[in-house]
Amino acid sequence: MENFQISRLLDETAFWLEIAGESPFAVRAYATAATTVNRSDLEIAELVLSHQPYSLPGIGKTLSSQIEECVLHGRITFLDDLRKRFPESLRSLLKVPGIGAKLIRLFYEQLGITTLPLLKENCLNGEIQKLPGFGEKRVQKLLEAIAFAEAQQGKYRITPIEDEARALSSFLSSLPCVLRFKITGKLRRFSNVYEKLVFVVLGSDIGQIKAALEETFAGISQSGCVPEKFSFRTAPGMLCEVYVTEDQACWVPLLIETTGSAQHVAALKQLSASKGLLWQSSVLKDAQGHPFNFEKEEAFYALLGIPYCEPVIRENVYLPVVSDTPELLNLGDLKGLVHCHSQWSDGAHSLESMALACRDLGYTYMLITDHSQSSKIANGLEPDRIAAQHQEIDALNRRLTGIRVLKGIESDIRKDGSLDYDEAILRTFDWVIASVHNGLDLDKTEATRRLIRAMENPFTSAIGHPSGRHLLTRPGYELDMEKITDAAVTNKVALEINASPKRFDLDWRHLKDAAHKGARFIISPDAHRITGFQNVRYGVQLARKGCLSSDHILNCLPPEEFMAWQKKP
Incomplete structure (x- = not known):
């Protein structure tokens, strides 16, 4: 069991404790433990299984024993008992943007709301407005959030789709009657979100393939057409379509x-x-x-x-x-990794560990961009800690060979478009990525003006995750992308292609037009742990989908030329 899986169970425990009306201290203890486990560079499961001692800040005996139970048995008894006390469907309400455990508890206790349809019904019939603080405008915003959540039902981010694709690929590879197969559909052409998995199979015996599918998966349906299509759902409920043909002449046209x-x-x-x-x-x-x-x-x-x-x-x-x-970008064209978070803010690993891992992957530089001082929840850097981090980076660069660590920051953009450090601090960085992390309720005009003002700051090198979206859970704020692109070109500011699977931001649909106007881009993993470096492969796919080449991507440049993009006055 990996740290993030343990973290999810602890976070769920915090949710049910809030629903149960337990003390804020208990809720906070589990929520904090979930964050601590997720950010830890310790492989907790390995330590537990090998009976090695370990300690995590803020986690006492009770939580430690529950973490060990989680590793050894895949469950937490305390959590199981909490789950039995409430309808499981309450968790589904978390998919509505802007709704957390406290509001869910209020809706449940006051109106008996347990599902998304019931929440919508109570908004429409006026019952929600009877609750304190829910006027007409707030209810309208809630209805818009519900509509967004409804539109995401049955959709998946790329990570679970890839997991199921690997499992089904392994299954098909084990069948002697399967001559060749390929993943097609949206996953092959790469997309932001997915509704289903699609495979094409060339086989020697359709009957044998059908029998193998029916033996492994429930609810198989058959199209009865040529080529044959079998539809079913995997154990997690994901829809799969498998096209099967015995005719070689069908193979390429079907692909x-x-x-x-x-x-x-x-x-x-x-x-x-x-x-x-x-x-x-x-x-x-x-x-x-x-x-x-x-x-x-x-x-x-x-x-x-x-x-x-x-x-x-x-x-x-x-x-x-x-x-x-187009001469499309390839993964091997990237020379540096940018937008990486370390233990100095909310990352899981040390600067040195990340630098060495970056070098092992063949990159020649890494831009470390920990969170800035406004991001208290992410342990953002105050000025004195920036100076200490820069000293560590200088020491690493003197000692390490084959990799260069660049001094960067992910500086928060305030609502008025200013950055959250003064000029004296901003001047100390090699690169500044300016990003929005709060105040996401601005209208299109205000949100656009905010980013343009940030780009006009002479120390801004790039705009991070421009739309602020979280795929399936939070819509991005509206932007006038034509004005954003023009400002980026005018002010010599790069636009980020954030490759985190929860973001994929900037959207690929904007890339081609922006490139034609002269915009430049960075592809970033937005990595908070070493395994997150692998996100860049998604960013490369996004860039390819937007018809970009290596000429458009700044971190295809060697470190000296990359650093020259920082336009310090």
């Missing part, structure tokens, strides 16, 4: 049909028809009805007379032509 968006596939079919080709039942045939037997998708696109279209950009009606076929 293309299930990978591209509906608009992209329709454009390809229109193009094939204009050339006198027949595309039917996932087989492409010539005018005489003879099927083409493609081995690779490149040959399919070549037959249609257009360059190969990478899966990641098969969106809308886009069909590539020679004149605008």
Whole structure:
């Protein structure tokens, strides 16, 4: 069991304690313990299983014993007992932006609200307005938040989708009757969120594949069409569609049909028809009805007379032509990792551990950007701690070879657009990423003005996670992206492509237009632990989806040129 899994159970315990009306001290103790465990660089499960002593700040005997129970048995008895006292559905209300355990308790105790539909019903029938503090405007905002939560139902971030994809890939690999298979759908062309998993299988016996699926998964449905489609849900409830064919001639057309968006596939079919080709039942045939037997998708696109279209950009009606076929970014183009958090703020690992891990991955520099002083909850850095951190960085750079640690900060943008350090402090950094972490309720005009003013600060190097969204749990604030892009270009400020799976911000839909205007970008993992470095692969996919090349990405530059972007007066 990993630290984040232990942390989730402790956090859930804090939730149920709040619902039960227990003392704020008890609630805070579990919530703090959850944060401590999640940020710890100790592998707690390994220590427990090997009977090695360990200590975590603020965690006493009771919590320690529950953590050990969690590691050894995968559960906490105290939490199980709390769960039995209340409807499980109360937890689902946390999906509504702006609602926490205290409000859920109020709704439950006063109105018996246990589900999202009941919450919506009580908003519409006026019952919520009878509660103290809930006037017409607040109820309207609550209804908007409920609508957002409803729209996210049945959707997943990339991490659970990838987990299920690996499990299903392992299952298909074990079947002798499966000759080859590929993940397609949104996961192959990369997306922000996902509704289902899609696989294409070339097999020697559809009947055997069907029998294996029915033996492993419940509720299998069969399309009865050619090619055959089997639909089912995995144990976590995720929808999967598996297309199976025994015909090699179906393989490539079926990959293309299930990978591209509906608009992209329709454009390809229109193009094939204009050339006198027949595309039917996932087989492409010539005018005489003879099927083409493609081995690779490149040959399919070549037959249609257009360059190969990478899966990641098969969106809308886009069909590539020679004149605008982009040289898309590759992971190996990145030379440095930027936007990383250490133990100095809310990260799990030391500067040295992160620097060495960064070097081991082949990068030549790491921009450390711990949280700034306004982020109290994230242990943000006061000026005296900044000086101490910079001394440690200087010492590391003298001692380590093959990696350079750059002095950065993720400075909070206040509501008025100013940064939360004065000029004397900002001048000490190699790079400043300015980000919004609070005051997310501004309208489009105010939110846009706020970011533009931050970009006008002569020490701002980049704007972090520009929209502020959390996928599936919090919508981003509205921005005038045309004005934001113009200000970024004018003020020589980079826009961040934040690769954290909960953000994917800036959205890929804005990248191509911004690049055409001359905007530059950074791809960041927003890493709070060493494993978070791997997030950059998502950022590369986002950049590719926005048709960006290495020329657009600043951390493809060597460290000296990257640092030169900091426009200190």
